[in-house]
Amino acid sequence: MRVAVIGAGPAGAHLAYLLGKEGAEVLLFDARDAWEKPCGGGVTTKAMREFPFLAASDAPKQMVSSLRLTTGAGRSLRLRPRGDFAVYSRAALGRSMRQRAVDAGARLHSTRVGKTRYGNSGWEIETAAGIYTADFLVGADGASSVIRRRMGVHFGLNDFSYALGWHVKPRENGYETRNPHEPAAGHGQVDIKYLPDFTGYLWAFPRTDHLSYGIATKYRETTPADLKARLLDFIALSDSLTAEEIRTADHHTTRRAAFYGAMIPALETATWDGLKVAGRSWALIGDAAGFVDPLTGEGIYYAIKSAELLADALKTDIEEYDDRWRAEFGAELRRASQLQQRFYRSQFAGAPLVERMVQFARWHGGVRRTLRDLIAGEQGYVDLKGTLKRRIWAVV
Ligand SMILES: Cc1cc2nc3c(=O)[nH]c(=O)nc-3n(C[C@H](O)[C@H](O)[C@H](O)COP(=O)(O)OP(=O)(O)OC[C@H]3O[C@@H](n4cnc5c(N)ncnc54)[C@H](O)[C@@H]3O)c2cc1C
Numbered sequence: 001m002r003v004a005v006i007g008a009g010p011a012g013a014h015l016a017y018l019l020g021k022e023g024a025e026v027l028l029f030d031a032r033d034a035w036e037k038p039c040g041g042g043v044t045t046k047a048m049r050e051f052p053f054l055a056a057s058d059a060p061k062q063m064v065s066s067l068r069l070t071t072g073a074g075r076s077l078r079l080r081p082r083g084d085f086a087v088y089s090r091a092a093l094g095r096s097m098r099q100r101a102v103d104a105g106a107r108l109h110s111t112r113v114g115k116t117r118y119g120n121s122g123w124e125i126e127t128a129a130g131i132y133t134a135d136f137l138v139g140a141d142g143a144s145s146v147i148r149r150r151m152g153v154h155f156g157l158n159d160f161s162y163a164l165g166w167h168v169k170p171r172e173n174g175y176e177t178r179n180p181h182e183p184a185a186g187h188g189q190v191d192i193k194y195l196p197d198f199t200g201y202l203w204a205f206p207r208t209d210h211l212s213y214g215i216a217t218k219y220r221e222t223t224p225a226d227l228k229a230r231l232l233d234f235i236a237l238s239d240s241l242t243a244e245e246i247r248t249a250d251h252h253t254t255r256r257a258a259f260y261g262a263m264i265p266a267l268e269t270a271t272w273d274g275l276k277v278a279g280r281s282w283a284l285i286g287d288a289a290g291f292v293d294p295l296t297g298e299g300i301y302y303a304i305k306s307a308e309l310l311a312d313a314l315k316t317d318i319e320e321y322d323d324r325w326r327a328e329f330g331a332e333l334r335r336a337s338q339l340q341q342r343f344y345r346s347q348f349a350g351a352p353l354v355e356r357m358v359q360f361a362r363w364h365g366g367v368r369r370t371l372r373d374l375i376a377g378e379q380g381y382v383d384l385k386g387t388l389k390r391r392i393w394a395v396v
Pocket of ligand 1 (some may be wrong): 286
C-alpha cells in the first residue's frame with residue numbers, strides 16, 4: 001500500500017517512521033524544512049516514558065528541574081517533576097524525527113500539498129513539484145489542516161485557542177534574573193503564570209539555546225494587543241531589559257526576540273462527541289484531528305500517540321482507528337474540555353479556583369503531588385476528583 005502523509009511534524013514524521021519500518025511505501029510531504037514551529041516544546045514525563053526514542057534522539061533538550069506556578073494574587077508553588085520532563089527546540093526535534101522516518105524508508109518531499117482528489121485509481125496529490133498518487137491519505141498538516149476541511153471534518157472558532165509569544169536568545173552575559181537566590185531563567189525552570197478572569201496561562205520554557213515565552217487563551221477571548229501587553233508584563237518580571245527591548249522595537253521583533261502567533265486546537269465537548277477522523281481511504285492525526293489537551297495545550301504526546309494508533313489500525317482494520325483513539329485518550333481530552341471553564345474561570349471559597357488550588361497545594365502534600373502529576377501527564381482528568389479525595393483523606 002502506498003500512503004501519502006501530508007505534514008512532517010511529530011505526528012506525520014512518526015507515522016512515516018512506523019509505516020516505513022513495516023515496509024509500506026510512504027510519501028511524506030512538508031511545505032517547510034524542519035522549523036521552529038510556534039510551540040513551548042515541553043514534552044511531559046508521560047510522553048518521555050512512553051516514547052523512549054525522544055530521550056534517545058540526537059535533538060538537544062533542556063531537562064526541567066522545577067516547575068513554578070504563580071497565581072494572579074502572586075502566590076507561587078514550586079514542583080519538582082518525578083521523572084524526565086524535557087523542553088525541545090522544535091526545529092531540532094523536527095529534524096531528528098524526519099531523519100528517522102527517512103532512515104526507515106519514507107520518501108520526504110519538501111513541497112506544499114495543494115489540491116487532493118480521490119478517483120478510481122486512488123488519491124491524486126497536487127504539489128508544486130508535480131502530481132503524486134497514493135492509496136491512502138493521512139492529514140498530519142497541523143491545526144489549520146487543509147486535509148481536515150477536504151474530508152468535511154468541521155471545527156468552529158470556539159474549537160481553538162490562540163497563542164502568541166517570543167523565542168528569546170540570551171544576551172552575551174546570559175539572562176537577567178530578578179532574585180539571585182532563584183535558579184536563573186534558562187536553567188531548567190519552567191514558569192507558569194495564571195491570571196484572574198483569563199482562560200489560559202503564560203509561560204517561560206527554557207530551551208538549550210533560548211527561552212520560549214508565550215501566552216494562550218480561548219480564541220477571541222481578548223485581542224492580540226492585550227495578550228502582547230500581558231506577556232510583556234510577565235517577561236518584565238524576570239527580564240526587564242528584554243521586555244523593554246521588545247516594547248520599543250518595530251513590530252515587536254528584535255535581533256534576539258522572534259515573535260510568533262498561532263492557533264491551537266481546543267475542542268469543545270460537543271465537538272469531541274461528534275468527532276470522526278477516518279474513512280476507508282483517509283485519516284487525520286495530531287493537531288489536524290484536534291488531538292490537543294484543551295486545558296494545557298499539550299499536543300506533542302497526542303500527535304505521536306495518534307500516529308501509533310493509526311499505524312496499528314492500518315495493519316488490521318482502519319475502521320478501528322476512531323474507536324482506538326477514543327478509548328486511549330478521547331475521554332480524557334473530552335473531560336479536559338469540560339473542565340476548561342471551571343478550572344480557569346470558576347470561584348471557590350471567594351477566590352478563583354486556580355488561586356485556591358495553589359494555596360491548598362502549598363500546605364497539603366497530597367494535593368501538591370496530584371498537581372505535579374497532572375502537569376507531568378501522569379494524572380488523568382477523568383479520575384482527578386477520585387485521586388484528590390483519596391489523597392486529601394489519606395493525610396488528614
Ligand atoms: C504556542 C504553542 C505552544 C505549544 N506548546 C506546547 C508544548 O509545550 N507541549 C506540547 O506538547 N504541545 C504544545 N503545543 C502543541 C504542539 O505544538 C502541537 O500539538 C504539535 O506540534 C502537533 O504536531 P502535528 O505533527 O500534529 O502538527 P505540526 O507540528 O503543526 O506539523 C504540521 C506540519 O504540516 C505541515 N503542513 C501544513 N500544511 C501543509 C501542506 N499543505 N503541505 C505540506 N505540509 C503542510 C507544516 O509545515 C508542519 O510542519 C503548542 C502549540 C502552540 C501553538
